[in-house]
Amino acid sequence: MTDAPLPARTDRRGMALYGLLGFAAGLPFYMFSTVLTLRLQAHGVALAVIGFFAWVQLLPTLKFVWAPLLDRYDIPGFGRFWGRRRGWIMLASLGIFTAMVAMALTASDASLAVTALFAVLLAFWTTTLEVAADAWRIELYPTQDEQGPIVAANLWGYRTAMVAAGSGALLVADSGGWTAAYLLIAVAAFLPFPLLAAMRPDAAHGGGRGVALATGLAASAAILLAAAVATAAVGWVVLGVAVRAGIDANSNVTPYVLALCMLPFLAMAAALPRIRRAAPDSALRTSTVLGPYVDFFWRYGFAALILMAFVSIYRMGDVLALNLSKPMIKGLGYSLTQIGRADSVVALAASMIGVGLGGWLATRWRMTWLLALGALVAGLGNFAFVWLAQQRVDELLLYVATAADQFGNGFAGTVFVVYLSLLVNPRYPGAQYAFLTGFAFLLPRLLAGAGGTMVNAIGYDGFFVMSGALSFAAVLFLPALARISPRKDDR
Template sequence: MLPLGFSSGLPFLLVFSTLSAWLREAGISRTEIGMLSWVALAYSLKFLWAPIVDRYDVPILAQLLGRRRGWMVLAQLTTAIGLVGIAMSDPATSLGLTIASALLVAFASATQDVVIDGWRIDATSTDRQGMMAASLQLGYRLSLICAGAGALYMAEFVNWRSAYLAMAGLMSVGLIAALIAPRVDLVPAAKRLSFGGAIVEPLTDLFRRKGMILVPILLLVACFRLPDFVAGVMANPLYIDLGFSKADIANVSKLYGVWIGIAGAFAGGIALTRIGLWWTLLIGAVVAASSNLMFAWLANEGARLDLLVLSISIDNFASGFAGSALVAYMSGLTAPGFAATQYALLSSLYALPGKLIGGSSGAVVDAYGYPVLFTATAAIGIPLVVLCFIVRRDTMKTEHERDAADAAAPVEAATRA
């Protein structure tokens, strides 16, 4: 699970913030960079083709490796080919090839995420899913260091082409993991939901259990990480425009910042056990949005390394804390019979508005400047707090029901034995 988590996280920054730094250095306008971030919409729309991945075999590969591992290998090889395509392009002279290659990477990488999640759920029992998820997250975070700091270091001291070729080579980590992973095709095709049912039935279950409170719940999920996604598109262009070197950005944002984000995620996990889900969710909504004010301050002050470190520290810690809260909240919304599909739908939903609105962030900066953008994203925290209070009763009720179910589970297991 650890190397598969690494393979899952590696491509994301390479079509998002790392690519935006290359584009800005190549002279691409901030408006165009913002719009190009829409290639990452594949990660938000993956639920549309997830039933195909879950239901159909890859010719030849499925016979050799099984359905899950066959899709993994195909997705990983396609991702590597897309990264080579980006490496061979030059945004200043062949932007079309860069965009097409980035689209291929995003689509293949999102497909890889779908199949890795399916393999993770099938591979082991429910009581070990916490360990699997922790391994996935650790591998994902380590890959962010490579795709963020590692790629920027190589671009600074060698060139961008070498950086992306090296990242394509690192996809071999996931490829090896897929080849040695156990074969776990547990559900025969005849028992799988139809393509339409795979999407409709989990949604129907959510509406049946939650009723009209589902509307503010979905709004909260959709907007919870909106400040991060919108601000994230313009973070690297801000650093470049202020005059920070790629080495500075790699050291502070992509290396130091990742570990601060891990610390924030652990802090969120501790808060969940100490003060409960709702309070952790509320605190996460406030700190994640308000931390963007640090970037507005940085934009006004200029290339101060001390202020960059402080901004990255506060923002990444807040982002990690809020991420733990949101994962726990979305997990609590799922039902046992539809847990994997409902979680895929919710995780797609939480990223979709940020990706859509993030595409216009460059135009906002060009028209009004960086401080206005980051202040506006911080203001999103106000409606988030309102939504947290609206769903408060349902959240606490769900938490109590889960606690009761967990307490009853050992008794039920002993009775069946």
């Protein structure tokens, strides 16, 4: 069952809804990325191993694997009463809460395998919430003019939550410990659930709210347990393979990561000729699992390779900087409290200005110019860390560097979301958007996992110069992107 549409597009109700959904997705993100790296650093974990934890963020790049399930199936109880999209969001909210409580109870990091397990579960349920929310957004707001304000509202909520989680968790951790910090954010992350449960039911449903809620909670418990068991089993296998391959904190994994990054492009190039010849009724194009992804390559042909290369590099600088910027700043002599203050009002204000400007310009500028400006300001934000490292320890200077980074991140992120949304076929909004956003961060997050070994080789200055230059490099793709248009549907 799909959700009933909102009564009006881009109205205050729609913006408030997507602000809430952005807030719900943004709260957990720092807790399995930036905050987790500082927590591991505080417990004496080697920098290379901290870099490996960036691979937890690979999970969102794989969301295309389970995204079709969100387009096809309802969550028992939740889906029938509140609709498919909201039902999945409610399940994901429960998953986020339970995973974060588990991270709080294991905050000593006595077992890095256990820490990784709960971090992966937190990333999985956060990603699931985003898939459901993005699919609903594309269904409700299909044009560039409609997307701009809604994306801005969504990212305002998302970045407000990231700042609340990042700065709030660090301030609490500095005084009350990591367990208290994770429990606080877990409670805050759960707040959207009762708000969603209080929403009106789907127009097609006439059953009772209590029965639907009880059924949904029982089904959710079973799903959460199954996900935890499956994740633990996969993790056990992966760790066993890594041990047998001799990978440890002293391993230089960068060459292997770069080789792995080439495999998706080679696979796409090999499959494209067959996809382009596929008839409307071919099994490739009608498959529930493969059809949405085949459709993207059928519509764009070999230009899809240019698109995929561009989306892989556009946010690379920001992703590379995310995990290691805070350990670098901590190493310069700043305290968790100082970092927390910089990540509060300063980061929030700069990010909101960047998001708002990006959303506003999306209704007025051509997309090519917007993408170019986004790449430039994102690169300058990375260079701000190089500048900071050359200065004396001064909290005001930390505010300047943080503001530059967050403004560029907010602006580029907004423009990128609008662009990817416009590439999607409205027939497959959830699956195709999940595929595009997942692939966009696959290469950056693979490389981010090797970030610790890169820093060991070239230093923090070299690392952030490289990440900023990669953001600038995205501009080279724009003349080709301006000439790409999709093939007309033959069905």
